[in-house]
Amino acid sequence: MADDKAAGSFIKGAAILSAAGIISRFMGLGYRVILTRMIGAEGMGIYQMAYPLYTIMLVVSRSGIPVTMAKMIADRMARDENKDAYRVFTIARVMSVIIGAVFTLGMLVLAGPLIRILRLDPRAYYAILAIAPAIFLVSIMATYRGFFQGLQDMRPTAASQIVEQLIRTITMIGLAYYLLPLGLEFAAAGASFGAVTGAAAGLLLLFYIYFRRRGDIFEFFVESEEVVEDYQTGSILSEFARLGLPITFGALVRPLMNFVDWVFVPQRLQTAGFAMEEATTLYGLFTNVAMPLVNFPAIITVSLAASLVPAISEADALEDRELIAHRTHTALRFTLFLGLPSAVGLTVLAGPLSGVIFSEPEAASILRLLAWGVIFITLQQTTSAVLQGIGRTDLPARNLALGAAGNAVLNYLLTGLPLFNIHGAAAATVLGFFTAAALNIISVLRRVKNLQSLRTAVVYPALSSLLMGAAVLLLHGFMAETFVGRLPLAELVILLASVAAGAVIYSFLMLLSGALRYDDLILLPRVGENIAIFLGKRGVIDGYKKGEKLEEGKRSEDK
Secondary structure, eight states: OOOOOGGGOHHHHHHHHHHHHHHHHHHHHHHHHHHHHHHHHHHHHHHHTTHHHHHHHHIIIIIHHHHHHHHHHHHHHHTTOHHHHHHHHHHHHHHHHHHHHHHHHHHHHHHHHHHHHTTOOGGGHHHHHHHTTHHHHHHHHHHHHHHHHHTTOOHHHHHHHHHHHHHHHHHHHHHHHHHGGGOHHHHHHHHHTHHHHHHHHHHHHHHHHHHHSHHHHIIIIISSSOOOSOOOHHHHHHHHHHHHHHHHHHHHHHHHHHHHHHHHHHHHHHHTTOOHHHHHHHHHHIIIIIHHHHHSTHHHHHHHHHHHHHHHHHHHHTTOHHHHHHHHHHHHHHHHHHHHHHHHHHHHTHHHIIIIIHSOGGGHHHHHHHTTHHHHHHHHHHHHHHHHHTTOTHHHHHHHHHHHHHHHHHHHHHHTSTTTTHHHHHHHHHHHHHHHHHHHHHHHHHHSTTOOOOHHHHHHHHHHHHHHHHHHHHHHHHHHHHHTTTSTTHHHHHHHHHHHHHHHHHHHHHHHHTOSOHHHHTTSTTTHHHHHHHHHHTTSSSSOOTTOOOSTTSOOSOO
16 A cells, blocks of 8 residues: 655644634534523524525635635645646635625625525625625635645635634624624624635735745646646636536535525425514524524534545545555544444433523524534535545535435424424434435445445444433433532533543543544544553553554555
8 A cells, every 4th residue: 555644644634623613613512501591592583694695606606616726736846846736826806806706796696586585584784795705715714724734735725714703703792792782783794794704814825935946846746847738727717617516516516505504494384374583583593592402513524624625636646445445434433433423422411502602592492403414514525525535526516415405394384383393403414414425425335336334333423322321311310310409610611521521431432432543543643642652552452562663554664
């Protein structure tokens, strides 16, 4: 098997992006908690109504760029075509400026008519206008992120994510607080404008990193001795279209699912007998309380996918099928190890998470249903990255579209029934992602040969997760009965203690079952190798051999 350089390890890149994603998501969770407490579920419903249209415009304008760039640059770098790789970046940069400007203007023009046609809450108009300029900035930012990701350097992307979220959080909370006396619609608009200031800050940081490294970049790409006879812009644009359009369409499906929720859920809830204000509140609980908690574990798989695409592309360009199978197996194991316990944990702690963090305990029943979607969301993301890496960018798009179609039908049918109401939207979302994930897995199994069995990666984590869930349920109940009302911040402390206990119990059960091996633990950043050696020497885990060097399961000896 071809060895990877340590600096280019897709697991290392995923770890960097995951760390940045977790920090950013905690900040995002923080501003959602503060905003929910500040403007309530109704205000958050108004704020959230700006996002489906914004997300659709944003996805069309930039989503295909970073993934396509990462693949095209990684392919060319693997073949030592450095000048051509840089040409990809320069063309993409011009494209992003033009496309971003067009879609920003489009959103500004369409805001009013869409609100009237779809009979949405008219108070969302100002929030849509406030967030529109972010499309232009994020489109350009995506180009620079894709450039660095193509080099398998995830640090600039990670740093820009943190800065973007930090400035966004400060702006959102500050403007929402300042504008709240004028009304919920203006507070929601102020919160929406945080996306603009955050994107501007993230882009400025990427500019700084790029221009600081510009000398090295030019020396490596432009001033290399590589002889290139023809830099045909048309051929690069054609390749962008062939790879990028399916990725953009696939990325568009997810916001289209949110768009379906945006259109159907408030209307169908009114059909089920709820007033407009009640429907907006339930929509806010679904989109701003339950969905953010469900999407939280996906931070890691999103990061894994971003790092996995150029890694698979590199192996594909080298025609190393064994390396493709090895990286795919490693990524799927990590995905299952994360998704299964996350789903159980969110189900068991749905009440405390909704009540303690958001002060919206009514969202618990929605979260219990949505929690099982974590398994399918994470699998869909990882398998999409594998298929995109081998050049089949059309398959994830097609499979997710089929899942979204099922989601739309079920959403419309179930949400309008008084028996299901908002829970119908939750069930439809889970079934939609189940369909997409299942189809992706079938596509991967057909195209990635010699893939090792994942039976133990499913059975042992599933059993460990169920046992962990039972233990956490009992432990949380005992602590709540014993300490609530007797200690300050008892509910928060108990929730944190329950989460920590769940992580420890799950890890112990995975070690006990033998599902966690030496070559799994060493992939953890910083502390993983020391933990793996410590446990390996004592015979707690399998796979340890004295003196053996591993990376991604077989660490490169060429450090």
